[in-house]
Amino acid sequence: MTDARLAGPMPDFAGTRAERQERAQRWFTDSELISVTAEHEARLTRFFGLATFSVGMGKLGRAPRRVLEVGCGTGHQITMVANMTAETEFVGIDPSASAIERARQNAPDNPRLRFRQLGAEDLADASTAAGIGEFDLAFVNLTIALWTDPVSGLRAVTARLAPGGVCYVIDLVRPSDPEHAAQFLSGAVNEAEKRYLLDQMAAWYTPRELEELALAVCPPGGGTSVELTYRTLDEYAVDVVGGAVPLNESTMDGLGTRRGHVCHLFLTNNRSDGGS
Numbered sequence: 001m002t003d004a005r006l007a008g009p010m011p012d013f014a015g016t017r018a019e020r021q022e023r024a025q026r027w028f029t030d031s032e033l034i035s036v037t038a039e040h041e042a043r044l045t046r047f048f049g050l051a052t053f054s055v056g057m058g059k060l061g062r063a064p065r066r067v068l069e070v071g072c073g074t075g076h077q078i079t080m081v082a083n084m085t086a087e088t089e090f091v092g093i094d095p096s097a098s099a100i101e102r103a104r105q106n107a108p109d110n111p112r113l114r115f116r117q118l119g120a121e122d123l124a125d126a127s128t129a130a131g132i133g134e135f136d137l138a139f140v141n142l143t144i145a146l147w148t149d150p151v152s153g154l155r156a157v158t159a160r161l162a163p164g165g166v167c168y169v170i171d172l173v174r175p176s177d178p179e180h181a182a183q184f185l186s187g188a189v190n191e192a193e194k195r196y197l198l199d200q201m202a203a204w205y206t207p208r209e210l211e212e213l214a215l216a217v218c219p220p221g222g223g224t225s226v227e228l229t230y231r232t233l234d235e236y237a238v239d240v241v242g243g244a245v246p247l248n249e250s251t252m253d254g255l256g257t258r259r260g261h262v263c264h265l266f267l268t269n270n271r272s273d274g275g276s
């Protein structure tokens, strides 16, 4: 099927934020479309997952006791990282029943890894999130643009951070020129993946929206500190990965390798008595 949005030099990001977010999210809830996204996630997993985990660990500065992945999708990244560590406990959450079902199927029998069907916003409700506990590191990888209420969602996540704990939000920035858009689309291996990436791209935040979001989540003077940067992922990750994984345009599928195309938001809990 051809997509009219692919015809012009610049994709058309039509609709309100809520409409674009809903179009992007259906790729994770529709039982047929999720096959396209699961395959794309599986391809990116090794490099993106390892790189983001390394950056988060570097920021935390110590081995995490408990790690949360918010919006874990089909669980490829968290499963890979859980299998590479010996003692850390991992919890992956996602509101999509299809994604959690696949995550449980994909995960080997690892008693340190659990999945729960929850959205970020659900963490604010003590009874819904009962028993989930607190975390040293929370990853929010390529998901924030899909959340219906990112401010409450991120507040709920940071409230689950142990003292000194870090929430690392990494996402892609909505393209503002045709070359930027084309670079993202170049990672697609077929038309279905192109349509998937176009829908995701339309939901991504602009730098200005990200700054507003960060301020709304953590107003100055609160117990959570904020750092928002736009470095490339390899600039951050090569040091911490120690060169073990060559992060470049081909291994990264073209994602996050150009300055300004990827944003990193670090929310650190500075309180000594738990969540903010």
Ligand SMILES: C[S@@+](CC[C@H](N)C(=O)[O-])C[C@H]1O[C@@H](n2cnc3c(N)ncnc32)[C@H](O)[C@@H]1O
Pocket (backbone or CB within 6 Å): 025, 028, 029, 041, 070, 071, 072, 073, 074, 077, 093, 094, 095, 096, 099, 118, 119, 120, 121, 140, 141, 142, 143, 146, 147, 148, 149, 153
């Ligand atoms: C692009 S996938 C990312 C999967 C994984 N983090 C990765 O990087 O491979 C986005 C995931 O975010 C999930 N999501 C959507 N809304 C969410 C919310 N409010 N809270 C948490 N996750 C959400 C979707 O269901 C989807 O599985």
